[in-house]
Amino acid sequence: MSKKKVLVFGSSGMLGSYFCNLLEEKYDEFEVIRNDKADGGVDITQESQVRDAIYDNKVDFVVNCAAYTDVNGAEENPEIAFKVNADAPKYMAQACHHLDIPFIHVSTDYVFGDNREKGYPEDYDEFNPLNAYGVSKLEGEENVLGIKGDNYIFRTSWLFGPGATNFIDKISKYAKELPELKVVTDEVGCPTYVRDLSEGMILALKGEIDPGIYHVSSRDSLSRYEFAKEILRLQGIDTPIKEAKLEDFERKAQVPHISILLNTKLDEARSSTEMLEEYFKVS
Numbered sequence: 106m107s108k109k110k111v112l113v114f115g116s117s118g119m120l121g122s123y124f125c126n127l128l129e130e131k132y133d134e135f136e137v138i139r140n141d142k143a144d145g146g147v148d149i150t151q152e153s154q155v156r157d158a159i160y161d162n163k164v165d166f167v168v169n170c171a172a173y174t175d176v177n178g179a180e181e182n183p184e185i186a187f188k189v190n191a192d193a194p195k196y197m198a199q200a201c202h203h204l205d206i207p208f209i210h211v212s213t214d215y216v217f218g219d220n221r222e223k224g225y226p227e228d229y230d231e232f233n234p235l236n237a238y239g240v241s242k243l244e245g246e247e248n249v250l251g252i253k254g255d256n257y258i259f260r261t262s263w264l265f266g267p268g269a270t271n272f273i274d275k276i277s278k279y280a281k282e283l284p285e286l287k288v289v290t291d292e293v294g295c296p297t298y299v300r301d302l303s304e305g306m307i308l309a310l311k312g313e314i315d316p317g318i319y320h321v322s323s324r325d326s327l328s329r330y331e332f333a334k335e336i337l338r339l340q341g342i343d344t345p346i347k348e349a350k351l352e353d354f355e356r357k358a359q360v361p362h363i364s365i366l367l368n369t370k371l372d373e374a375r376s377s378t379e380m381l382e383e384y385f386k387v388s
């Protein structure tokens with residue numbers, strides 16, 4: 106049986122590289138075509154380049170792991186954030202619709218901003234993004250859903266994975282360098298390991314779930330402070346952590362105090378501790 110071709114935009118990013126490696130190592134039925142701008146791939150803000158990459162490779166699926174992910178940077182450079190996060194997914198969805206192939210896109214909890222303690226189910230539609238990044242990602246979702254076709258959107262939050270600078274690495278590094286840390290108690294969210302998200306996306310490739318919106322994150326929510334404590338505990342680091350508030354730190358982009366994605370459609374997710382344990386085992 107011939108392999109199904111999966112074109113992955115953003116294949117060198119934190120999610121993209123993990124997703125491509127996992128697919129190549131564990132899912133023999135798929136052939137991965139990596140598209141990395143820095144390595145001969147296309148600039149996804151160029152519509153004709155996106156179209157050509159999709160048409161020329163005669164692919165069976167397109168997966169978009171590319172994004173402008175600098176949340177503070179998006180406040181200063183909204184044009185590029187909108188080109189990458191809003192326009193590019195539209196070009197991809199249009200080309201996929203034209204070829205009648207599924208399109209798998211990744212989005213964020215930052216499309217919401219209501220600090221809803223109960224969390225946001227997949228069909229919650231009172232969007233209230235608090236920063237330019239969130240607005241650009243919401244526009245990307247709307248652009249994709251505005252095109253009829255087999256479109257999958259996977260929202261995730263506090264994503265972490267190997268080979269990238271993330272919250273875990275920063276906390277661990279500072280804990281080894283400084284006598285004590287200050288971490289916020291009033292930013293609550295759901296961490297997500299790249300494997301859990303990748304496996305959710307692979308369900309779409311395998312045709313095991315219908316097109317639509319999915320939420321993938323840890324089943325528990327916790328504050329950055331609690332997450333930092335767990336990060337240090339699992340590594341046996343005993344640097345003390347002092348409680349702080351978001352307002353103690355200057356940052357360009359506003360972020361939600363409480364941002365909890367509810368998964369009502371997929372199997373129950375792992376806990377943040379289970380995800381962290383795996384991260385430390387493989388990193």
Ligand SMILES: NC(=O)c1ccc[n+]([C@@H]2O[C@H](COP(=O)([O-])OP(=O)(O)OC[C@H]3O[C@@H](n4cnc5c(N)ncnc54)[C@H](OP(=O)(O)O)[C@@H]3O)[C@@H](O)[C@H]2O)c1
Pocket residue numbers: 114115116117118119120121141142143147148149150169170171172173174189211212213214242261262263264265269
């Ligand atoms: N990280 C998080 O905490 C988080 C949370 C929620 C949702 N998400 C979403 O999860 C997805 C994956 O995020 P990530 O953290 O893996 O992102 P990442 O590590 O920042 O990787 C993004 C990738 O997109 C590529 N890219 C950016 N602009 C491009 C362009 N114009 N043309 C082609 N490629 C371009 C980058 O390539 P270059 O480096 O060469 O520019 C990079 O490989 C994104 O949709 C993001 O919005 C992430």
